[in-house]
Amino acid sequence: MNKLSLKLGLLFFAFLIMIELILFYFLYTGLVNSRIEDELTELRARGNSHRNILQKHFDRPTIFHVALMETEADTDVVITTHDGTIKAESDRLTPQMEEILQQERDSIPNEGLVVENRWKTELDISTVSPIIIDYQTVGYVYMFKDTTSIQNMISSLKQHFFLVGTLAILVTIISIFFLTRVITLPLIQMTQVTKSLSKGDFSVTLNEIRSNDELGELSRSIHKLAEDLHYIKEQRNEFLASISHELRTPLTYIKGYADLAEREGVTEEERNKYLTIIHEEATHISRLVKDLFELAKIDQHSFTIQLEEVNLNIFLNNLVKKMKPAFANKGIQLNLYYEEEIFVLIDTDRFEQVFVNLLDNSLKYSKSKEVVDIKVNLNDQHVFISVIDFGEGIPNTDLPYIFDRLYRVDKSRARKSGGTGLGLAIVKEIVEAHGGVVTASSTLGKGTKITIQLERS
Incomplete structure (x- = not known):
């Protein structure tokens, strides 16, 4: 039995090492290549x-504003x-940069071109x-x-993979020293799981071995590894989709x-x-990107709120005027109802983000010839602002979770319509930062x- 266990142990050791090397190699190269490709695509x-903006207005003010927008970003632009x-x-x-700018450009496709992708040897990647x-x-x-x-990210990734x-x-x-005939079948199962992981199937499951020895620990470690890899893959996709969703709305108005x-x-x-509205939306995008990264990277976060006393009726009227063209384009009527002049303490930029997210959701899930209403009511202490649509509605089972980060009612439809589950989470964060409540x-x-x-001011 000892010889058989030793043979099985040596065979298992050699086979598992090979699987692990293949797994880590493809996983590492896949993550690196994917990350580099994402960086180039985003750039x-x-x-x-x-x-697209410059094609509409190729003049000095627009060129200046485009360059100015990049001064606070981690990218640089040359026009x-x-x-x-x-x-x-x-x-x-x-x-x-000067060397790249001096290169001749005979024919460049409309979708742009990557001119430098050698991140290992060059100081910049460029398009x-x-x-x-x-x-x-x-x-x-x-x-x-x-x-x-x-390079810092790749270096950190190498350290983690080495560890x-x-x-x-x-x-x-x-585990070799504890091999017996009793644990042969669990070992075969683990081998099958690692094979699946090496092929990129992170959703595999492993029957947990409840023993407290190294074999049980190895079983739980493989199971945890599969869950973590699956989670990382989903979070990366959701994070990229979230940025696309949150930037789409202001870019639509700019266009x-x-x-x-x-x-x-x-x-x-x-x-x-x-042009003034375009400039405001372009400035707003810069702040919005920062907020989305904060929301996507940390579990608990806070917004910087700059409160000022605002005439709520005027604020909402201006917002409705700005968004009406998008609703009219889809044949949806946008109405605003209020009773009297109301003043509230809010950060106008943050609250504009709130209503853009809410109205964008109403626009997505309403059909042509329907109505979306904004109604303002109040009592002695509070102001109540409601955004009401008559669209698809939300199932009762999903309603308690719609303000959770990255939660989507219907993942397949939300993906088609651009939803990511971040919009209402941002709304909740901003409203609560103002001492308010959203339901x-x-x-x-x-x-x-x-x-x-x-609260009434």
Whole structure:
């Protein structure tokens, strides 16, 4: 029996080490490649976003504002003409940047191009997006990102993989000394699980061995590893989807008002008004990105609130005017009802974010020719602001969880419509930071009512 256990132990050791090496190799390379690809995709998307704005207004103020937006970001932008003349840059140029800018650009696809992806050896990764007006390329938007953060992330990942690999080998060696015929079947099961993990199937389950020896510990460790890897994969996808969802709304308004501004017959006063809104939304995006990263990375967080006494009726009227074009485009009527002049202490930027999220949800889940109402009521101590739609509604089983971070009522439909489960979580965080309370009531198939309760000033 001892010889058989030794043979099985040696065979298991050799086989498990091979599986672990394959698993860690593919997992490591997959995570690294995926992260680098995400960084390049995000950098190119950011450049395309700037390019889209510049294609509408390729003038000095717009170029200046695009460069100014990047001064507070971890990326840099350089805007040039077709012949390479630099129109604006968000930071001082490095020799590598100048070398890239001097390269000839004969034909660049409309979706942009990655011009530098050697994160291991170069100081920056970079992309370029063409600015095309009337079918002519009039300039380029170059985006740069420092590779230091990427290299630090890869270095940290290597350390974690080395530590986990070392621990896995130690557990394997220890388990050899406790091999018997009784534990042969559990070992085979563990081998099958590790094979699945090496193929990227992190949803596998393992029957837990309740013994307190090394074999039981190894069983629980593999089970925990599968859960952690599955969780990491889901969180990464949800986090990227969340950023896309939260940025989509302000970018939609920027594009919409940019289209309005370039229409024929628009007066100078109207065009200036549209450009002012575009500038406000662009500034708002910078703050919104910071908030989304904070919400996605930490479990408990707080917002910086700058309270001021605001006429709530005027605030809501301005908000409704700004959002009505989006509702009208879908054939939905947006109404505002209030009884008297009301003043509240709020941070206007934060509360605009609250109502943009609420109204965006109502817009998604309402059909054409339906109505969305904003109603303001009050008593001696409190103000109640309700956003009411008559759309799809929320099932009773989901209603208690809709303010939870990353919770989605219908994952398949939410993904198609752009929802990520962060919008209402942000609403709840901001309202509670103001000392208020947000509640929801809904009837499936008849609509949803979200109510915000605030103290009267």
